[in-house]
Amino acid sequence: MRPFKTYRQQITKLKSRKLIIPNGSRALRILESENYYNVINGYKNLFLARDASNSLKVPEEYKPGATLDEIYYLFTLDxxxxxxxxxxxxxxxxxxxxxxxxxxxxxxxxxxxxxxxxxxxxxxxxxxxxxxxxxxxxxxxxxxxxxxxxxxxxxxxxxxxxxxxxxxxxxxxxxxxxxxxxxxxxxxxxxxxxxxxxxxxxxxxxxxxxxxxxxxxxxxxxxxxxxxxxxxxxxxxxxxxxxxxxxxxxxxxxxxxxxxxxxxxxxxxxxxxxxxxxxxxxxxxxxxxxxxxxxxxxxxxxxxxxxxxxxxxxxxxxxx
Incomplete structure (x- = not known):
């Protein structure tokens, strides 16, 4: 079972994968109200970086310039x-x-x-x-x-x-x-x-x-x-x-x-x-x-x- 992570730890994890977080307070509000799994795991795929063979990079990494706001926009659009x-x-x-x-x-x-x-x-x-x-x-x-x-x-x-x-x-x-x-x-x-x-x-x-x-x-x-x-x-x-x-x-x-x-x-x-x-x-x-x-x-x-x-x-x- 994956270990529990606080909202701030979740944000740190996203940053470590090169996802840009333009506004920390807004990011906290999104995760508090919508759930990390629903937003990130549900809508991240289009924003993930791929290697030369077009496979998702391992370990997971986001495309240059990708932001949490973009993932959230796709979530709200859906x-x-x-x-x-x-x-x-x-x-x-x-x-x-x-x-x-x-x-x-x-x-x-x-x-x-x-x-x-x-x-x-x-x-x-x-x-x-x-x-x-x-x-x-x-x-x-x-x-x-x-x-x-x-x-x-x-x-x-x-x-x-x-x-x-x-x-x-x-x-x-x-x-x-x-x-x-x-x-x-x-x-x-x-x-x-x-x-x-x-x-x-x-x-x-x-x-x-x-x-x-x-x-x-x-x-x-x-x-x-x-x-x-x-x-x-x-x-x-x-x-x-x-x-x-x-x-x-x-x-x-x-x-x-x-x-x-x-x-x-x-x-x-x-x-x-x-x-x-x-x-x-x-x-x-x-x-x-x-x-x-x-x-x-x-x-x-x-x-x-x-x-x-x-x-x-x-x-x-x-x-x-």
Whole structure:
């Protein structure tokens, strides 16, 4: 186990690795309020020196001129990115929950229809997934039935819980599985709504497919978890990115840019948000990037955008 170090010892350690500390008092305040591990270990990599073979120097050393302020700026930029992205992921989450609950309930009107195997896909490969989904839905009802909640109210007064009430207690991960387990007919109804909105906003002749929505849901769930748990976002990348062939055609963005990066997630949101919301998202990101563009000297802001997966002409690709 590494030995405990006071804030001043942590600063001394950073100085010994050639990191410039312009203001000792400010450095203390940063470490006191944000934690050495979160700031330094989380965001130092772009500022570390490399040898002739482009490997990180051992022992660790910072690039000439690198400052603690720069590392902290990257830390605060990432925090603002999380807050922005989470806002629009939640808008999508509300949208997909509303569409799934509406079309499923309209098709299957019996009480607790979502707990019945017969109301889901007949694809044998999805059977285990469907059974797991039904179990989780039942667990949510059971768990919240013990609390003073709308679920308890509906059970006490109506003997059943409508899906449009239950979805408010389900994670985006569960909703992602719910969508995959739906029959193709219901998936198509949901896609038709997104297609209609996308055509209205952008005049596209391409239809939104069920695979595309499944991919957006998978990405949104993973990125939402990063935001909600305050993990590092700017260089987060999905290990197994959803297939993006159709999304590439729909968005007019080369497929290699839809590779599981932050840019991919932002681009995917264009498919499922209204034009007004997506335009606000892009404008907010543009303003944020402008604010931070001049705060780095050891590295360029373009390097940070590259880590995010944003191409140089990212505004052109997201054209709104």
């Amino acid at each position: 925090r603002e990115l999380r807050n922005i992205l989470l806002k629009y992921l939640l808008i999508f989450e509300n949208s997909i929950k509303s569409k799934i609950s509406y079309h499923f309930s309209k098709t299957h009107k019996e009480e607790h229809a979502y707990l019945q195997l017969k109301n889901y896909s007949k694809d044998a490969e999805k059977l285990e997934r469907i059974l797991n989904l039904i179990t989780k839905l039942a667990q949510q009802i059971s768990h919240n039935a013990k609390k003073n909640s709308p679920i308890k109210h509906y059970l006490d007064h109506h003997d059943s819980v409508p899906l449009w009430v239950l979805v408010n207690y389900l994670t985006l991960g569960i909703m992602s599985n719910f969508y995959i387990c739906l029959t193709q007919t219901i998936q198509d109804l949901i896609c038709k709504e997104y297609s209609k909105q996308f055509k209205k906003d952008y005049g596209s002749t391409y239809q939104v497919t069920s695979d595309t929505i499944a991919g957006v849901l998978k990405s949104a769930n993973l990125f939402r978890n990063v935001c909600a748990h305050e993990e590092r976002l700017y260089n987060y990348k999905i290990t197994k990115a959803p297939k993006s062939t159709h999304a590439s055609k729909l968005l007019g963005i080369p497929q290699h840019h839809l590779n599981g990066s932050l840019f991919s997630m932002v681009a995917f949101l264009k498919i499922v948000l209204t034009k007004k919301d997506f335009k606000n998202l892009v404008k907010t990101l543009d303003n944020l990037f402008t604010t931070y563009n001049s705060k780095f000297s050891t590295i360029t802001f373009h390097q940070i955008l590259t880590e995010m997966g944003f191409p140089i002409d990212w505004r052109k690709h997201l054209k709104v």
